[in-house]
Amino acid sequence: MHVLLVGDGQLGTALRQVLATAPQHRVTIWRQPTFDITLPGAADDVAALAPDVVINAAAWTNVDSAESNPDAAYAVNALGPKYLAEGCARCGAALVQVSTNEVFPGHPGVFYREYDRTMAGSAYARSKLAGEMAVMQMVQRLYIVRVAWLFAPGGVNFPAKISQAADRLGALRVVDDEFGNPTYAPDAAAAIVQLIESERYGIYHLVNDGWCSRYQFARQVLTHSGRGHVEVTPISHTEWQRATQPPLHAVLVNQAAAALGIRLRPWQEAVAEYCRQEFAATV
Ligand SMILES: NC(=O)c1ccc[n+]([C@@H]2O[C@H](COP(=O)([O-])OP(=O)(O)OC[C@H]3O[C@@H](n4cnc5c(N)ncnc54)[C@H](OP(=O)(O)O)[C@@H]3O)[C@@H](O)[C@H]2O)c1
Helix, strand or coil: CEEEEECCCHHHHHHHHHHHCCCCCEEEEECCCCCCCCCCHHHHHHHHHCCCEEEECCCCCCHHHHHHCHHHHHHHHHHHHHHHHHHHHHHCCEEEEEEEHHHCCCCCCCEECCCCCCCCCCHHHHHHHHHHHHHHHHCCCEEEEEECEEECCCCCCHHHHHHHHHHHHCEEEEECCCEECEEEHHHHHHHHHHHHHHCCCEEEECCEECCEEHHHHHHHHHHHCCCCCCEEEEECHHHCCCCCCCCCECEECCCHHHHCCCCEEEHHHHHHHHHHHHCCCCC
16 A cells, blocks of 8 residues: 655654554655645645555644644644545545544543544644544545544653653652543554554544553553652642643543454553653663
8 A cells, every 4th residue: 555644743653663564555754844734735745646545643732732822723633634635535545534532521431432422622622623524524435543642752742741750850749530541652553554454444542452540640651660669649630720621531442443353452561661662771
């Protein structure tokens, strides 16, 4: 397959690495600043390249700054996917649109399947949901892949922030009533490649197996990074001020991919692997 990979952040980098080990696929990588998905010409570029599948790993991912820059977030998360989808429709390519657990309201105690009703609560979530809807209107050979708390070695992510804060402050306060699914980008990338090879289009939740609170996630990172001695106080989300309030329980269930035999390992194992990669010199 000729794969066009757009974006080279955490997930894009992991996809590039997985695809590099799959000689059956030819890969073209487009990234900023030479390729900007918010420009309408992006559709023409995709149509002219005519790949077999486009994977959109580009996004505006800063949830808090989306709140004060909603137009810019919409441009990247909704208009960009729309242009990519338009290009796919014109050349017959399939599309993988990556989305987020935050499209769900996150009611405490609820576990969200692929076909549950969405309800976005922040500018970021609304922009991502608009992206899902835009691509659905244009591409039939479509995979919508929702991931959650994404992390990868070298990335800007929760585990990196926790370990840096532990080293700087010596003790931490971490929210214990916000729940989600840690998602190791290399595991999600491998699953996405399995999906495109399956040609079974649809909505998928690709998250590591299990779920946890931010506090539990932090404890696991500290334990596996040689920082198990760091004191962590569990706190309520009401004690942690930020520009947006993420859904408290947007916990995803991988039902659709699991039915195809595509599962990600338990999140605790993924955190251990991340720590081996990220802190190899210190642990
Ligand atoms: N991070 C999370 O915790 C999380 C959670 C749930 C879902 N997701 C979703 O997972 C996907 C991947 O996230 P990630 O963490 O890998 O993101 P990331 O590390 O922030 O990378 C995003 C990439 O998009 C690129 N990009 C931004 N605007 C662009 C534009 N106009 N044209 C072309 N490229 C552009 C960025 O380029 P620059 O580096 O040049 O800015 C960067 O390479 C996204 O769809 C995100 O919404 C992420």
